[in-house]
Amino acid sequence: MELQLQGKVAVVTGAGRGIGLAVTEALAREGVRVVAGSRSVTPEAEALREAHEVTPVAVDLATPGGPAELVRQAAERYGAVDILVNNVGSGKSRDSFLDVDDAEWGRVFEISFFSAVRTTRAALPHMVAAGGGAIVNVTSVNARLPYPMVVDYSAAKAALANLTKSLSEEFAPRGVRVNAVAPGPVRTPFWTAPGAFADQTAAAAGTTAQQALDEVVPRSMGISTGRVTEPEEVAALIAFLVSPVAGNVTGAEFTIDGGQIKTT
Numbered sequence: 001m002e003l004q005l006q007g008k009v010a011v012v013t014g015a016g017r018g019i020g021l022a023v024t025e026a027l028a029r030e031g032v033r034v035v036a037g038s039r040s041v042t043p044e045a046e047a048l049r050e051a052h053e054v055t056p057v058a059v060d061l062a063t064p065g066g067p068a069e070l071v072r073q074a075a076e077r078y079g080a081v082d083i084l085v086n087n088v089g090s091g092k093s094r095d096s097f098l099d100v101d102d103a104e105w106g107r108v109f110e111i112s113f114f115s116a117v118r119t120t121r122a123a124l125p126h127m128v129a130a131g132g133g134a135i136v137n138v139t140s141v142n143a144r145l146p147y148p149m150v151v152d153y154s155a156a157k158a159a160l161a162n163l164t165k166s167l168s169e170e171f172a173p174r175g176v177r178v179n180a181v182a183p184g185p186v187r188t189p190f191w192t193a194p195g196a197f198a199d200q201t202a203a204a205a206g207t208t209a210q211q212a213l214d215e216v217v218p219r220s221m222g223i224s225t226g227r228v229t230e231p232e233e234v235a236a237l238i239a240f241l242v243s244p245v246a247g248n249v250t251g252a253e254f255t256i257d258g259g260q261i262k263t264t
Helices: 018-029 043-051 066-078 102-130 148-174 197-205 209-220 231-241
Strands: 009-013 033-038 054-058 083-086 133-138 176-183 253-256
Touching (some): 009 102, 033 043, 033 066, 043 054, 066 102, 083 102, 102 133, 148 176, 176 231, 197 209, 231 253
Parallel strands (some): 009 033, 033 054, 083 133, 176 253
């Protein structure tokens, strides 16, 4: 399918690895000029710079000025911002809600919610002035699931899902579409990094991190397909949603979780 994205300009946050890196590559392969923001420029992002028109930018998106700076660099370099993918997020497992103090609530909301607020606020004037654009917010199935171990992350993603709906209602008449993609477990460093969720699951189950992600997680979380999602699968969905092919899709949240959520 031809996505009609050639020559568009995209800003992607959390683009150094995982879903953000996969989105950057997917868009670049479609001919999109991508400004890829992350805390540091990773070797994987550098490799994309060499192969495609990708501009990695080192930026702290958890600071008040970081998101606007990322958008400013994209607009100054290319004269437009057609696409925004708010992907950056952060969360870690705890034993209880009572373990999360105010500082940690603030940290998680700054990176998982307010970064999207600020990046969107900076990008929207460019889109409105150009007569249209597309935004995808990467939320999570955790926004609708009762997992106390990531209560702050889940709440931040629920807020982002609600923001998606509000933005879509206000800006659709001005040509800007806003949608959300809600992944379940995805094979990214969020799970696979040392000490992350795969290691924690493995320790509890008495197995390896690889087996935990391949077998224990799909079984314990009720994933109907029997496997976790790959980042490239999330990226393919996002690339479709920001394309003109999905030109009348807005205000929607698309779950990609292998059937984990059973309710309609």
